[in-house]
Amino acid sequence: MTGVQWTAKWRPPLPEPAPRTLFEKLWDSHCVARLDDGAELIAIDRIFLHERTGSVALKALAEAGRTVAEPARVFCTMDHIVDTRPGRTGTLVKGGAVFLTETRAAAQAAGIRLFDIDDPDQGIVHVISPELAIVLPGLTLVCPDSHTCSQGALGALAWGIGSSEAEHAMATGTLRMSRPKTMRVTFSGRLQPGVTPKDMALALIAADGAAGGGGYAIEFAGEAVEALDVEGRLTLCNMATEFAAVTGFIAPDEVTFDYLKGRRYAPKGELWERAVAAWRLLATDPGAHFDREIVIDAAEIEPMVSWGTSPQSSVGIGGAVPDADARELGYIGLEAGTRLAGVPIDAAFIGSCTNSRLSDLRRAAAIVKGRHVAPGVRALVVPGSMNVRRAAEAEGLDRIFAEAGFEWRLSGCSMCFYAGGEGFAPGTRVISSTNRNFEGRQGPGVRTHLASPETVAASAIRGAIADPRELAQ
Amino acid sequence: MTEPVPFVSGVAAPLIRPNIDTDQIIPSREMKSVGKTGLADGLFAGWRYTAPGSREPNPDFVLNQPGFAHATILLGGPNFGCGSSREHAVWALHEYGIRAVIAPGFAPIFRGNCVRNGIIPVVLPEEAVEAIAVEGAKVAIDLLAQTVACGPLSCSFEIDPSAKAMLAEGLDAIDLTLKHCGEIGSFQTRDRAARPWVYLEDS
Numbered sequence: 001m002t003g004v005q006w007t008a009k010w011r012p013p014l015p016e017p018a019p020r021t022l023f024e025k026l027w028d029s030h031c032v033a034r035l036d037d038g039a040e041l042i043a044i045d046r047i048f049l050h051e052r053t054g055s056v057a058l059k060a061l062a063e064a065g066r067t068v069a070e071p072a073r074v075f076c077t078m079d080h081i082v083d084t085r086p087g088r089t090g091t092l093v094k095g096g097a098v099f100l101t102e103t104r105a106a107a108q109a110a111g112i113r114l115f116d117i118d119d120p121d122q123g124i125v126h127v128i129s130p131e132l133a134i135v136l137p138g139l140t141l142v143c144p145d146s147h148t149c150s151q152g153a154l155g156a157l158a159w160g161i162g163s164s165e166a167e168h169a170m171a172t173g174t175l176r177m178s179r180p181k182t183m184r185v186t187f188s189g190r191l192q193p194g195v196t197p198k199d200m201a202l203a204l205i206a207a208d209g210a211a212g213g214g215g216y217a218i219e220f221a222g223e224a225v226e227a228l229d230v231e232g233r234l235t236l237c238n239m240a241t242e243f244a245a246v247t248g249f250i251a252p253d254e255v256t257f258d259y260l261k262g263r264r265y266a267p268k269g270e271l272w273e274r275a276v277a278a279w280r281l282l283a284t285d286p287g288a289h290f291d292r293e294i295v296i297d298a299a300e301i302e303p304m305v306s307w308g309t310s311p312q313s314s315v316g317i318g319g320a321v322p323d324a325d326a327r328e329l330g331y332i333g334l335e336a337g338t339r340l341a342g343v344p345i346d347a348a349f350i351g352s353c354t355n356s357r358l359s360d361l362r363r364a365a366a367i368v369k370g371r372h373v374a375p376g377v378r379a380l381v382v383p384g385s386m387n388v389r390r391a392a393e394a395e396g397l398d399r400i401f402a403e404a405g406f407e408w409r410l411s412g413c414s415m416c417f418y419a420g421g422e423g424f425a426p427g428t429r430v431i432s433s434t435n436r437n438f439e440g441r442q443g444p445g446v447r448t449h450l451a452s453p454e455t456v457a458a459s460a461i462r463g464a465i466a467d468p469r470e471l472a473q
Numbered sequence: 474m475t476e477p478v479p480f481v482s483g484v485a486a487p488l489i490r491p492n493i494d495t496d497q498i499i500p501s502r503e504m505k506s507v508g509k510t511g512l513a514d515g516l517f518a519g520w521r522y523t524a525p526g527s528r529e530p531n532p533d534f535v536l537n538q539p540g541f542a543h544a545t546i547l548l549g550g551p552n553f554g555c556g557s558s559r560e561h562a563v564w565a566l567h568e569y570g571i572r573a574v575i576a577p578g579f580a581p582i583f584r585g586n587c588v589r590n591g592i593i594p595v596v597l598p599e600e601a602v603e604a605i606a607v608e609g610a611k612v613a614i615d616l617l618a619q620t621v622a623c624g625p626l627s628c629s630f631e632i633d634p635s636a637k638a639m640l641a642e643g644l645d646a647i648d649l650t651l652k653h654c655g656e657i658g659s660f661q662t663r664d665r666a667a668r669p670w671v672y673l674e675d676s
């Protein structure tokens with residue numbers, strides 16, 4: 001037996017720490033306590049509220065005689081039902097004014113920062129939170145809104161909760177959570193020109209079903225994801241909830257750090273250096289285990305468009321309506337076998353937390369420039385924040401849209417969903433850069449086709465669902 | 474504080490479609506006040522009434538059919554409760570009288586909202602949900618034993634222990650958590666040193 005010669009200087013190497021995923025690092029670093037019932041108490045770093053569901057949480061908390069533990073880490077915006085027409089003063093939703101007034105009063109009483117309707121930083125929660133660096137890599141962020149998963153794009157654990165959980169998070173700085181399973185979705189290779197993160201998300205959900213990500217925390221990875229800018233990453237993560245996932249996220253990298261540096265709530269100076277050093281360690285270690293893996297060839301993805309009433313009911317723009325459930329086809333008013341490209345549309349909507357950022361508007365404007373919306377088609381652009389709106393105006397995008405016949409709005413959720421205010425008439429066929437095509441989502445009887453901003457722009461010009469690559473200029 | 478639901482029995486109304494989203498359970502236009510009540514009327518409004526805004530019952534909708542109007546259990550399809558996080562969907566179901574939903578799967582936020590509001594989210598395979606619908610009789614759900622019984626049928630279901638405890642005892646999650654305030658405090662002290670940028674000061 002040949003023994004190892006131990007000398008004073010030589011020590012056996014320490015066992016390598018087990019490789020961990022980004023999710024495990026985020027989760028473990030926020031675990032405050034393990035609870036008797038198997039759940040864990042997870043520290044919450046940021047809470048965001050909006051007037052539609054946050055108001056009820058703030059009010060219920062106050063009525064229960066409880067207070068917000070750390071108001072400086074709670075933010076609130078007015079986005080869901082605010083009027084987006086120029087000169088706005090409130091909401092067009094009948095009986096909706098109470099949501100604005102009560103939110104205002106409750107936010108003030110609780111001492112939290114509110115981005116009110118006339119605030120220069122007002123906008124859709126998932127647009128302004130990254131814009132102001134309220135979300136940062138390595139943080140936990142919750143909001144009573146299902147698309148909070150968007151913010152995972154910055155390398156944060158960000159997920160949607162109910163109003164009662166928002167009360168819990170505000171009162172205790174924590175949430176009681178059961179650890180979700182993990183999944184990695186790898187987009188290998190590169191996207192073709194004219195294909196966008198929206199198409200990646202729809203392709204994934206179409207392939208694996210709207211319940212496919214059920215119960216998973218999903219890391220998006222691969223060459224095509226790394227190549228995306230932060231705005232594109234936000235679009236991809238935005239749709240994780242349409243895949244039934246608990247949330248989605250992307251490892252923070254130099255692209256993330258460059259985006260955040262200097263923004264309002266980002267750490268400054270020496271603290272910034274320390275933070276970035278910590279954030280560099282967050283990426284998934286080689287060899288770490290996921291409960292499930294999906295690999296998609298990004299080069300195979302086409303511009304996608306939905307044909308039914310679930311995001312899973314989507315096909316490539318060259319495709320046709322499949323032979324599907326009669327109820328779904330009845331609602332959408334299309335017959336099996338109909339080619340999507342060429343289906344006449346009544347309206348085109350560019351906006352929502354999925355696709356209303358500056359890069360989205362730039363790409364749509366590039367298609368629209370020098371052209372005009374088809375006769376009879378109503379077309380709107382609703383920037384995701386007032387900051388996006390001003391930046392777009394500084395580049396002249398507003399004029400390109402206006403000259404083409406688009407309405408140019410103030411920021412908010414607008415006609416992404418119908419709350420009883422402004423909406424499309426029953427039967428209207430809308431091509432929309434939003435995330436949900438559910439029955440009645442954009443108004444009773446309204447037929448929604450989900451697509452990227454460039455597909456929406458191209459379709460508005462043609463007056464029918466169109467392949468944006470044919471109108472590239 | 475919600476009422477404990479260790480046991481639910483009653484008629485189960487079948488609404489077995491995939492991906493029933495919270496916009497269907499309570500359309501946004503039916504959310505009329507900053508509160509958790511007054512929502513039962515708007516439950517499934519788009520399907521339950523003949524026209525948007527109307528209150529004329531659509532006879533085809535299951536809850537409008539004699540025998541199902543007093544259902545305390547709903548049978549759903551896969552990915553039940555997907556879509557918006559609005560807790561109003563669960564408040565509306567509860568106010569209507571629903572105490573359990575049996576489905577092959579739930580969207581995560583909706584499931585969490587159920588647990589906090591006294592509705593048992595019971596996950597059973599699609600075939601079992603359909604078998605219960607066919608049987609059509611009264612259904613009994615024993616949360617403690619984790620079983621569903623319906624006529625000759627009987628099956629068991631999984632539920633995570635923390636959800637089970639919250640539902641069975643009607644516990645207030647905030648009160649439970651505040652018992653850990655010592656651990657929360659020491660976590661924050663450690664964390665503040667390690668990640669000072671997380672802690673924003675009052676402006």
Ligand code: SF4
Pocket residue numbers: 079080124125145147351352353354412413416417434435
């Ligand atoms: S834009 Fe639409 S999906 Fe996004 S937060 Fe607003 S209503 Fe929800």
